[in-house]
Amino acid sequence: MIRIANLTVMRGTKPVLTDLSLRFGHGGITALIGPNGAGKSTLLHAIAGLLPATAGQVEVEGRDVARIRPEERARLVALLMQSDRVTARLTVEDLVSFGRWTYHKGRPTARDREVIAEALSQFDLEGLASRQIDSLSGGQRQRAFVAMAWAQETPWLLLDEPLAALDPRHVRDLMERLHGMSRPGEGQRSIIIVMHDLPAAARYADRIIAMKDGQIVTTGPRQLKMTGAVLSDLFETGLDVVQVGGGDTVVPA
Amino acid sequence: MKPVTLWLTAGLILAALICASVLIGAASLFSGDVDGGLLIAVSRLPRTLAALLAGAGLALAGVVVQMAVQNRLVEPGLVGTPEAAMLGLLAVTLIAPGASMMVKMSVAAAAALVGTLCFMVLARHVPRRDPVLLPLVGLIYGGILGAAALWVAWTTDLVQYLGTWMSGEFSGVLAGRYELLWIVAVLAPLLYLAADRITLLGLGEDAARSLGLNYRQTLLAGLLLVAIITAAVVVTVGAIPFVGLVVPNIISRLRGDNLRRNLPLTAWLGASAVLACDILGRLIRWPYEIPAGTIFAVFGAGLFLWLLNAAPRRAHA
Known part of the structure; x- marks a missing residue:
């Protein structure tokens, strides 16, 4: 479980998150939605322990995230950030292998290689394994x-x-995979996603957290909380949630 | 190229350069005027080793700095490290003129570390969108430190010293006067052990930390190695610009940045290139000499311009 209590994060003198309290239970996909500058990305970084809290606290599995040693934290929380600016030239396979670094510290075991191969096949990267990123x-x-x-x-x-740089096919592929791995079962993941793709959120999210100006507007099960009224208010433009082919999607109202 | 072939080729090139370096010089080994064995032991071999160690060290320091600031277009010489080391050297020369080489180098290394850390603070405020901006800021920063060093040297009559620290050359290397450079041979394996950590630095602070790296500790340790290597080179043979810039870029272009795989190759190319420049410097105006640093700067400047134009924007951003 992740427990956030009265979290305030400042950037310089400007508060980006103010007195925010939240709980995340295990499993499922939680979509963080809201206009630009709402503090979604900052919240994600704070949960991952990459941003110091000005006040309040973030606990992951009962432990204060600011006090967990980095190599241990990397086995609890993984954060994917926007990746368009990376200096190091690595092959896709080497990059994925660095995801295992906290376990293998440069000497991959058979188990590490297995996970790396699995990751490459899960995300449709086998043909690109030896390409430079x-x-x-x-x-x-x-x-x-x-x-x-x-x-x-x-x-x-x-x-x-x-989803930022993905074409529709890969949006669907990725979301289906994330949805699959967040269902109960062995190796279940709890997934929190910052997303601007509202139709994808309407289709795949189990819960939503709507944020604006560093605060939480509403949070709860997607079916209850992701409504035309909430979205229109959140994004200050007319939006509606409609049923199409058995799933929800978001359209301009 | 297969690893075996690659290393065999690298070894052969290095062996050929070492032979050439030992054989070539103002005096002939075989004329009978001088004791050839003594000449090799006192001058030629130390000179060869000094060029190899300095070249390898500078290339490795270059990789670390590039990964640390996430910019392909910098090296210690472009972030003020040698200038800061010179300021430290001037200070220790003024305060304790009789200090041993080891003490002088330690003070220089400490000053170099402080100078480099100040640049890191400065770099945080430089916009990252245009990768050329950071080396420009570094150039100005290094220029200011260099000017301060020159001013101190002028007012204290130490300009001659400064001259020897500033222009890297190997003609003065004799047995007993270069051994500090062996510190590179001690530090290089340490750096190799940390190869993954240095690669992680190159993924950026957030990514590195989220993958489990103790970022600050790694950064500090890396820059400490850079400072020590730079100080050792400045004290013994003088600063050689561009080695740390050009060599890592060539290796990265050819082989990527998985440092666990590439650091030895980077060290090899740095060592070979500097030795080759030293040999060339001995030959061009034989029996007179051109400093290796000058020769490398000519090639280095050309390669730097090529890098600026040829590098895909994204790769060094």
């Missing part, structure tokens, strides 16, 4: 970074706009 398209690179975070085998998987 800077020679890939934006979408391919994005998938490589998702595979890296997945390979960390953490119970919590935090993804910051993973």
Whole structure:
């Protein structure tokens, strides 16, 4: 479980998150939605222990995330960030292997190799394994970074706009896979995603957290909380949630 | 190329360069005027080793700095490290002129570390969108430190010293006067042990930390190695610009940045290139010499311009 209590995060003198309290239970996909500058990305970084809290606390599995040693934290929480600016030239396979670094520290075991191979096949990267990441398209690179975070085998998987550079086929592929691995069963992941793709959120999320101006507007099961009224208010433009072919989607109202 | 073939080729090139370096010089080994064995032991071999150690060290320091600031277009010489080391050297020369080489180098290394850390603080405020901006800032920063060093040297009559620290050359290397450079041979294996950690630095602070790296500790340790290597080179043979910039870029372009695989190759290319420049410097105006640093700067500047144009924007951003 992740428990956030009265979290305030400042950037300089400006509060990005103010007095925020939240709980995340295990399993499922939680979509963090809200307009630009709402503090979604900051919240994700704070949960991953990458941003110091000005006040309040983030607990992951009962432990204060600010006090967990980095190599241990990397086995609890994996964060995928926006990846368009990376200096190191690595092959896709090496990059995914670095997802296992906290386990193998440079000497991959048979188990590590197994997970790396599994990650490559899960995210449709087998044909690209020996390509340099800077020679890939934006979408391919994005998938490589998702595979890296997945390979960390953490119970919590935090993804910051993973759909940004993906074409519709890969949006669907990725969301279906994330949905599958967040169902109960062995190796179940709890997934929190920052997303701007509202139709994808309407289709795949189990819960939503709507944020604006560093605060939570509403949170709860997607079916109850993701409504035309909430979205229109959140994004300050007319939006509606409609049923299409057995699933929900979001359309301009 | 297969690893075996690659290393065999690398070894052969290195062996050929070492032979050439030992054989070539103002005096002939076989004329009978001088004791050839003594000449080799006192001058030629130390000189060869100094070039190899300095070259390898500078190339490795270059990799670390590039990964640490996530910019392909910098090296210690472009972030003020040698200038800071010179300031430290001036200080220790003024305060304790009789100090041993080891003490002088330690002070220089400490000053180099402080100078480099100040640049890191500065770098945080430089916009990352254009990768050329950071080396420019570094150039100005290094220029200011260099000017301060020159001013101190002028007012204290130490300009001659400064000259020897600033222009890297190997003609003055004799047995007993270069051994500090063996510190590179001690530090290089340590760096190799940390190869993965340095690669992780190159993925950026957030990514590195989320993958489990103790970022600050790694960064500090890496920059400490850079400072020590740079100080050792400045004290013994003088600064050689561009080695740390060009060599890692060539290796990265050819083989990527998995440092566990590539660090030995980077060290090899740095060592070979600097030795080759030293040999060339001995030959061009024989029996007079051109400093290896000058020769490398000519090639280095050309390669730097090529890098600026040829590198895909994304790769060094």
